[in-house]
Amino acid sequence: MAGIASYGAYIPLFRLNRADINSAWGGMFPVPGEKAVAGYDEDSITMAVAAARDCLKGFDRSKVDRLYFASTTSPYKEKLAASIVAGALGLRNDIYTMDFSGSLRAGTSALRAAMDAVDSKAAKCVLVACGETRLGAPKGDKEITLGDGAAAFLVSDAGVAAHFEGSYSVFQEMHENWRSDKDVFVRSWEERFIREVGYTRVIPQSIGVALKQCNITAKDIAKAAIYAPDPRLLATVAGKIGFEPFSQLVDPMFMTVGNTGAALSLMMLVAALEDANPGDRLMCVSYGDGCDVLIMKATEGITKIKDRRAIKRHLESKKMIPNYLKYVLWRGLMETEPPPRPPINHISVPALWRDREWGLSLTGQRCKKCKTPQYPPQRVCVICQAQDDFEPYHFTDVKATLNAFSHDNLAATIDPPTTIAAVDFVEGGRIIFNMTDRDPEEVKTGMPLEMVFRQVHYWEGIHNYWWKCAPIRC
Amino acid sequence: MGSIKGIRDKVAIIGMGCTKFGEHWDKSKNDLIYEATRDALIDAKMETKDIEAAWGGTWVSGFDGRCLADPLKLQYIPVTRVENACASGSDAFRNACYAVAAGAYDICLAVGFEKLKDSGWSGLPDQQSLPNNRYPDRTAPGMFALMATTYFSKYKLSPEEGKRMIGLVSVKSHHNGTLNPRAHLRREVTIEQVMNAPIVAWPLGLFDCCGVSDGAAAAIVCRADVAKKYRPDPVYVKALQISVCPSEGEMRSDYDFTTVKATVRAGEAAYAEAGIKNPREEISMAELHDCFSITEAVTCEDLKFSPKGKVKKDIESGFYDLTGGLPVQPDGGLKSFGHPIGASGVRMLFEMYLQLQGKADKRQLKNPKLGLTHNLGGIPVSNTVSVLIIGL
Numbered sequence: 119m120a121g122i123a124s125y126g127a128y129i130p131l132f133r134l135n136r137a138d139i140n141s142a143w144g145g146m147f148p149v150p151g152e153k154a155v156a157g158y159d160e161d162s163i164t165m166a167v168a169a170a171r172d173c174l175k176g177f178d179r180s181k182v183d184r185l186y187f188a189s190t191t192s193p194y195k196e197k198l199a200a201s202i203v204a205g206a207l208g209l210r211n212d213i214y215t216m217d218f219s220g221s222l223r224a225g226t227s228a229l230r231a232a233m234d235a236v237d238s239k240a241a242k243c244v245l246v247a248c249g250e251t252r253l254g255a256p257k258g259d260k261e262i263t264l265g266d267g268a269a270a271f272l273v274s275d276a277g278v279a280a281h282f283e284g285s286y287s288v289f290q291e292m293h294e295n296w297r298s299d300k301d302v303f304v305r306s307w308e309e310r311f312i313r314e315v316g317y318t319r320v321i322p323q324s325i326g327v328a329l330k331q332c333n334i335t336a337k338d339i340a341k342a343a344i345y346a347p348d349p350r351l352l353a354t355v356a357g358k359i360g361f362e363p364f365s366q367l368v369d370p371m372f373m374t375v376g377n378t379g380a381a382l383s384l385m386m387l388v389a390a391l392e393d394a395n396p397g398d399r400l401m402c403v404s405y406g407d408g409c410d411v412l413i414m415k416a417t418e419g420i421t422k423i424k425d426r427r428a429i430k431r432h433l434e435s436k437k438m439i440p441n442y443l444k445y446v447l448w449r450g451l452m453e454t455e456p457p458p459r460p461p462i463n464h465i466s467v468p469a470l471w472r473d474r475e476w477g478l479s480l481t482g483q484r485c486k487k488c489k490t491p492q493y494p495p496q497r498v499c500v501i502c503q504a505q506d507d508f509e510p511y512h513f514t515d516v517k518a519t520l521n522a523f524s525h526d527n528l529a530a531t532i533d534p535p536t537t538i539a540a541v542d543f544v545e546g547g548r549i550i551f552n553m554t555d556r557d558p559e560e561v562k563t564g565m566p567l568e569m570v571f572r573q574v575h576y577w578e579g580i581h582n583y584w585w586k587c588a589p590i591r592c
Numbered sequence: 593m594g595s596i597k598g599i600r601d602k603v604a605i606i607g608m609g610c611t612k613f614g615e616h617w618d619k620s621k622n623d624l625i626y627e628a629t630r631d632a633l634i635d636a637k638m639e640t641k642d643i644e645a646a647w648g649g650t651w652v653s654g655f656d657g658r659c660l661a662d663p664l665k666l667q668y669i670p671v672t673r674v675e676n677a678c679a680s681g682s683d684a685f686r687n688a689c690y691a692v693a694a695g696a697y698d699i700c701l702a703v704g705f706e707k708l709k710d711s712g713w714s715g716l717p718d719q720q721s722l723p724n725n726r727y728p729d730r731t732a733p734g735m736f737a738l739m740a741t742t743y744f745s746k747y748k749l750s751p752e753e754g755k756r757m758i759g760l761v762s763v764k765s766h767h768n769g770t771l772n773p774r775a776h777l778r779r780e781v782t783i784e785q786v787m788n789a790p791i792v793a794w795p796l797g798l799f800d801c802c803g804v805s806d807g808a809a810a811a812i813v814c815r816a817d818v819a820k821k822y823r824p825d826p827v828y829v830k831a832l833q834i835s836v837c838p839s840e841g842e843m844r845s846d847y848d849f850t851t852v853k854a855t856v857r858a859g860e861a862a863y864a865e866a867g868i869k870n871p872r873e874e875i876s877m878a879e880l881h882d883c884f885s886i887t888e889a890v891t892c893e894d895l896k897f898s899p900k901g902k903v904k905k906d907i908e909s910g911f912y913d914l915t916g917g918l919p920v921q922p923d924g925g926l927k928s929f930g931h932p933i934g935a936s937g938v939r940m941l942f943e944m945y946l947q948l949q950g951k952a953d954k955r956q957l958k959n960p961k962l963g964l965t966h967n968l969g970g971i972p973v974s975n976t977v978s979v980l981i982i983g984l
Contacts, residue, residue: 458714462725469723477726492843500843522742522849526734526793528715535793538730540738540973542845550842550973552728563745575725584726 120236121278122414123243124423126173127388128165128268129375129432130156131555131591134439136262142442143257151373153265155439156251158448158532159554159572162189163199164583165268166249167206167571171514172427173245173270174207182209182272184241186228188218188248190380193573193581195299202583203247206571208479208512214241222295222345222406223287224248225269225380229402230410232273233282244273250379255303256451263347264304265376269384279419280391280400282412286328289408290320317351320409322358325401328411336360339413340398343386345405346370347377374433380404389429394420427592435592437557447532457530465577480569480585482547483508491516491547517544518567518587525558541567541587555588566590598833598865599693604819604826605811605982607636610942613807613930614776621653621707622663624808628935629664629703632810636822640664643812644697646671649684649704650934651969652717660703675934677969678881679834680704681809682937682978686832688813698815704939705808706932715804716933733801733884735971737793740886742849744795747901755795757904758885759786762799764913765882765921769928771914771954776803776930800885805930809938811945825949830962831865831981833858841973852968854977855894859966862979863896866962871896875918875981876960877947879940881968882925891966892920895979914955922947922955933969937978940965944982 133152140147156165166187174182185207187200200215218228225248232244249268254260294316295306306312321344329335336359346352349372356363368386370377378385387402394400394416402412427435439445446452473494475481482493488502491511498505521540529536537553539561553561554572567587575582609631611624619627625648633639646669648660657671676683681704688700711717715731744754763783769775781799789797819826835858841847859871868874875897882888889907892898897918898906906912912920923929923943926936944963946952962983969976 458712459731460711460713460717463723465725466723473724473726477724500838500840521845522738524734524737524741524793526729526731526737528731528733528792529729531729536729536731536734538728538734538738540849546845548841548843548845548847550728550730552730563741574729577725582725586728 119281120233120273120275121281121417122271122391123274123278124173124177124272125388125391125428126169126171126175126270126426127385127428127432128168128172129154129429130160130165130266131435131437132157132439133436134442134445138442139262147259147262149262153376154267155445155448156266157555159574159586160251161193161573161581162191162249162251163193163202164571164573165251165266166203166247166270169249169268169270170203170207170245170247173272175425177272179207179209181243182213182245184214184232184235184244185209186216186218186232186244186246188224188228188246188380189250190219190222190224191251192217192219202478205474205478206583208481222380223404223408223410225384226402226404226410226412229271229273229384230285230287230412233285236273236275242275246271246273248381248384250381252379253303253449256446260304260306263377265378267375267378267381267385269381269388271384277419278417279423280394280414280416282414283399284328284332284413286324286331286411287408288320288324290316291407292316295406313351317405318354318358321355321403321405324409324411325359325403328413332413334399338399339366339401340394341368341390342366342401342403343368343383343390344403345383346372348372385429391416391420392426392428392430396420431592459528459530462575462577465575465580465582470582477584480513482511482513484511491543491545493547493549513543513547513549514569514585518542518569520561520563520565520567521548522563523553523561537561539567539587551585551587553588554586555591560589596861596864598831599689600830600865600867601828602693602816603689603813603829604816605829605941605945606814606819606822606826607632607638607812608810608942608945609635610774610809610939611807612774613805613932613935613939615709616806617709619806621705624707624806625660625663625703625705628705628808628810629701632812636812638812640666642699643669643701644699645669645691646701646703647674647684647687649674649680649702649937650706651675651677651680653705653707653934676834676976678883678933679937679967679969679976679978680934681939682965682967682980683834685811685938685941685980686834686978688811689829689832692813692815698818700813701810702813702938703808703810704935704937706934707806708804708932709806731793732971733793733796735973736884736887737796739849739890739972740795743886743890746848746850749904751795755787756783757907758795758800758889759783760907761882761885761888762786762927765925765927768914768922768955769924772924772929775924775928776805777928796884796886802883802926803928803930805932807930807932807935807939809935809942811938811941827945827948827982827984830983831862831979833861833865834976834978835861836976837970837974839974847973849972850890851894852890852972852975852977854975855891855966855968855979858977858979859895862981866981872918874962875964876962877919877922877944877957878964878966879923879925879943880920880966882921882927883931883968885927887968888920888925891968895964895966914957919957922952922957937965937967940967941980941982948982948984
């Protein structure tokens, strides 16, 4: 029977105080709390990769035979994003990859599809990764409420930490939230209509059917991870179903992260799994153009998943964005004076293709003669000059420290200064990276670092990804 | 290192010219090439038709041999464009000298030139890139700042001490530049001004960075045994060495940024070719590649002018000043004279040439015998370096 074998999540380091947004616009939306904001070099793909890396800790990646990427905010309208995620994770290339998009149910749709694939024996181990960076128009309520985040699950038929017991889906054709092919920002219909005809009607109905199908009642659910655009609506829904808000509902992280769209109920499910005990029955509910309900039960395996940053550690580790303007610049919402530097060189697609197995997954090589790891891959060893005598070597999860650094005020960046870092790896090898998610003041020679997958350039519609280093997050 | 053969004393410089360096809004690269070459021909008392072959050194301002043939209207002689980053000019000179030494020609021309100020960018129009664009964003000052911070920590200089040390390098070069009508940035600066200037990439401030300029310089070389036919005071080539780093520092964790191995190698090879045992004593003067103040400081150590880790003492004592034991950048250096990439190597030779002939006016040193030029293209982790020595 299919179940969740592992979970992971990602919340960007940076948070914006909602009061800063509100005061920038003259106090129209005095909403409390803060929201998680993707760094200037992050997007739905990079965050999904981060969540997937969290999820895959301790698992053999070569066993993954499908990758489902879910997001309403894929950086591409036309082009597979799952292949970028799979490439960054260094998954096998003979796997089935697919993007789930469009709906705020994309995350649970992917999870349910993974469950169905495993149950039908079409796949043995499916990785689901969902990342969201939805944009609300400046000066609007959604700018205040929407946040960024990601979650990932490994769905498998063996060694599961929670097995699926049931699922129920219903669609409802109705324009509640939408973004056309011509829109940059999320649009929505008037709140009262959505609340009454949509959210508070469809969710209780769907949950009711799902519970009935499993022959259980609301009391049998230990934790319910229910998508919630705001906590007040969730309370209404919980009342209708008969959930005890404080003990049975998972915090929708409205005050800390914001509404992460298709990723929200998945992130809430991760939070529930982090605290689950064997035997706990969990529910995951998403809402958008209808409703998905998934019911699962934790097994003994839940105690074996350790060392995840998941939700708790990611929530705790944060840096505040100093002001609203910085957020505006990071999201590219304002045209600014271009830097007095040449524009970036054009990106060669054949060169990217040649680099598909190396650059995307930060895979270098180790010389078989002198054993020195090196990146990028060479034909001649940089140490002993041996020719064509290498084996692949993965740098992403190797311990690394900062050998030397500088803060470059001349290089063009959205987040000055550009921090240049010469990074040494514990088994040998050096790579010069840019450092991200850092406070320039805290950068010190010798500090331990980790590798993070980020967008490094954008040119003519090509989002180009590579790796950066960052202080060890938590 | 293999045995050094070289071409010591086989080739002589018999004419040189150099434009003023600076922001030549009113001059094209062809104007600059023409003016530098015209002056070199006047100096050598020659005409264009006497040139048998030519090499043009430029980083981004020209392509093939037509870069010289066109502005100078060279008449169907062999012309080649040479590119070796900031050492392009030095390498063009090296090619011309080798052609003469090989006996292929009697009289050759080398011109270094660059037109940077048409680009509209601050700093250099950056060329470093991979076609897949997967590399860290970084600029030259950002990369040389790594050299400075690492040097400070390795030799236990406080940020203040380190900044003062490299600051004094710039104070000296600016002073020398004030004495040079061809220099781009002709003004005295105080150590306080240098240390308090806006930071480009800590610890490198505005005055730790060289000028970005337009300019050209030219040299005419001939067989040493006939040089005196053309002028009574030819200057002889003692050593021409280039060393190119296989980008090791990008990938090797044993590279610590406080040295440039290609400088050490090119220096050792040049000293061997010229028969120099003790460079600190035997070299009379030098033009070093001070793209940044820290580069000059580290180069003084790499070329064995100062012991490793001890250049601070020599900087502070004035050893490298015009009045010191081994004057460095008597013409103002890249810092003050300016740095039109491809032109700089030949410009350095021009100052050594003037000094050796006693024509350096207010900057004239007493009886110099050997002048060294050091031209570094690239960044600390990956570079191409020339060390040339000329003398009487």
